[in-house]
Amino acid sequence: MKPETIALHGGSHRADPSTGSVAVPIHQTTSFQFQDTGHAARLFALQELGNIYTRIMNPTCDALETRLAALEGGVAGLAVGSGQAATTFCVLNLCEAGDNIVSSTDLYGGTWNLFANTLKQFGIEVRFVDPADPENFAKASDDRTRCWYAETLPNPKLQVFPIAEVATLGRNLGIPLIMDNTAAPIICKPFQHGAAVVMHSTTKWIGGHGTSIGGMVIDGGNFDWAQHGDRFPTLNRPDPSYHGAVWTEAAKPLGPVAYILRMRTCLLRDIGAPMSPFNAFMFLQGLETLPLRMERHCSNALRVAAFLSGHDQVTSVIHPSVATGEAKRRADAHLAGGYGSLLGFELKGGKEAGQRFIEKLKLFYHVANIGDARSLAIHPATTTHSQLNEEEQAASGVTPGYVRLSIGIEHIDDILADLEQALA
Numbered sequence: 001m002k003p004e005t006i007a008l009h010g011g012s013h014r015a016d017p018s019t020g021s022v023a024v025p026i027h028q029t030t031s032f033q034f035q036d037t038g039h040a041a042r043l044f045a046l047q048e049l050g051n052i053y054t055r056i057m058n059p060t061c062d063a064l065e066t067r068l069a070a071l072e073g074g075v076a077g078l079a080v081g082s083g084q085a086a087t088t089f090c091v092l093n094l095c096e097a098g099d100n101i102v103s104s105t106d107l108y109g110g111t112w113n114l115f116a117n118t119l120k121q122f123g124i125e126v127r128f129v130d131p132a133d134p135e136n137f138a139k140a141s142d143d144r145t146r147c148w149y150a151e152t153l154p155n156p157k158l159q160v161f162p163i164a165e166v167a168t169l170g171r172n173l174g175i176p177l178i179m180d181n182t183a184a185p186i187i188c189k190p191f192q193h194g195a196a197v198v199m200h201s202t203t204k205w206i207g208g209h210g211t212s213i214g215g216m217v218i219d220g221g222n223f224d225w226a227q228h229g230d231r232f233p234t235l236n237r238p239d240p241s242y243h244g245a246v247w248t249e250a251a252k253p254l255g256p257v258a259y260i261l262r263m264r265t266c267l268l269r270d271i272g273a274p275m276s277p278f279n280a281f282m283f284l285q286g287l288e289t290l291p292l293r294m295e296r297h298c299s300n301a302l303r304v305a306a307f308l309s310g311h312d313q314v315t316s317v318i319h320p321s322v323a324t325g326e327a328k329r330r331a332d333a334h335l336a337g338g339y340g341s342l343l344g345f346e347l348k349g350g351k352e353a354g355q356r357f358i359e360k361l362k363l364f365y366h367v368a369n370i371g372d373a374r375s376l377a378i379h380p381a382t383t384t385h386s387q388l389n390e391e392e393q394a395a396s397g398v399t400p401g402y403v404r405l406s407i408g409i410e411h412i413d414d415i416l417a418d419l420e421q422a423l424a
């Protein structure tokens with residue numbers, strides 16, 4: 001089925017078997033009653049799959065997990081409490097102290113901090129490389145490299161990551177590529193370009209209404225973790241926390257789901273951070289209209305990019321639609337149906353002009369969020385990137401007059417009018 005249909009019908013939920021409810025019920029419960037002692041024993045032994053306790057699985061979360069996995073073309077999903085938790089789990093599922101990963105430098109600020117500082121506490125090293133040259137990933141890797149990590153459409157530079165090129169290099173070395181696809185749901189399908197795992201901050205476009213924090217990890221089921229067994233001890237070595245289970249073996253009856261199965265049965269069990277059933281319901285609600293909203297987000301952003309490109313107070317516009325050369329080629333090779341709704345531009349007057357522009361906006365909200373149905377704006381140099389010095393800001397693509405917009409689904413005339421009056 002096509003994305004528009006999967007967003008409404010995909011995954012495990014059809015009608016609730018006990019009530020016939022068409023909408024996914026919010027199973028706001030901690031625990032699930034066992035049928036008898038044998039049933040309880042089989043669930044704990046993983047001989048039968050079923051609900052035990054909401055830290056580990058929940059039917060409302062399952063409806064979201066299976067629907068989003070279907071939408072991305074993966075085999076299974078795991079819902080967690082935030083995008084940050086999703087990224088943390090993606091890495092901890094493969095890495096132990098002494099291991100490393102290679103990551104693109106173009107990252108969400110929270111991910112950068114997690115990688116540069118917090119993972120160090122666990123003895124996990126993150127090697128940052130410039131994605132301009134895909135070979136940089138291979139050059140930075142060694143026997144203890146467990147995965148590569150990048151974002152499809154990272155802001156503020158908004159240069160699409162060369163997923164296909166890097167995934168192919170990785171597969172030749174037996175190293176999986178994990179993609180943060182938060183900013184490009186529907187318009188990019190990382191599994192089609194060779195990624196092994198996809199994560200989302202569902203907080204953004206999937207939720208779409210700025211109400212709930214959540215994250216999702218999706219297993220592509222397309223990476224042979226056993227073939228490269230030495231590189232993935234967490235998946236191929238007997239696990240003492242599960243009677244010596246080897247996850248690549250234990251997953252076999254269920255399909256190619258070793259990665260996500262181990263994440264649920266070990267990391268979610270031990271570290272926690274599940275998504276709440278209520279938030280899963282909110283994300284299901286958002287997901288139903290995501291394909292429609294993305295169309296409008298993208299068509300509005302295209303118009304804003306063209307409008308700003310012709311404005312005399314604007315020195316440059318950053319959006320894949322106006323990229324040139326290799327950046328444009330990468331955008332066109334990986335995006336279909338739109339160039340996303342994040343957009344940056346540089347004001348002639350620098351920092352003061354950037355701040356004044358933000359203050360004059362009436363329709364746009366001034367917030368740190370992105371992917372809301374409403375249009376949003378922020379001045380990164382004085383907010384999200386203010387901890388960096390001017391040199392570091394420049395390296396990350398933030399100039400003093402840079403303004404970041406997340407274009408919403410309002411009528412384009414009203415969006416352009418607000419930008420026009422604030423620029424004036």
Ligand SMILES: *Cc1c(COP(=O)(O)O)cnc(C)c1O
Pocket residue numbers: 082083084085108110111151180182183201202203204213214215370
């Ligand atoms: C917001 C965001 C995250 C973190 O997600 P939270 O849900 O806020 O924890 C990760 N990656 C990207 C690209 C994001 O925009």
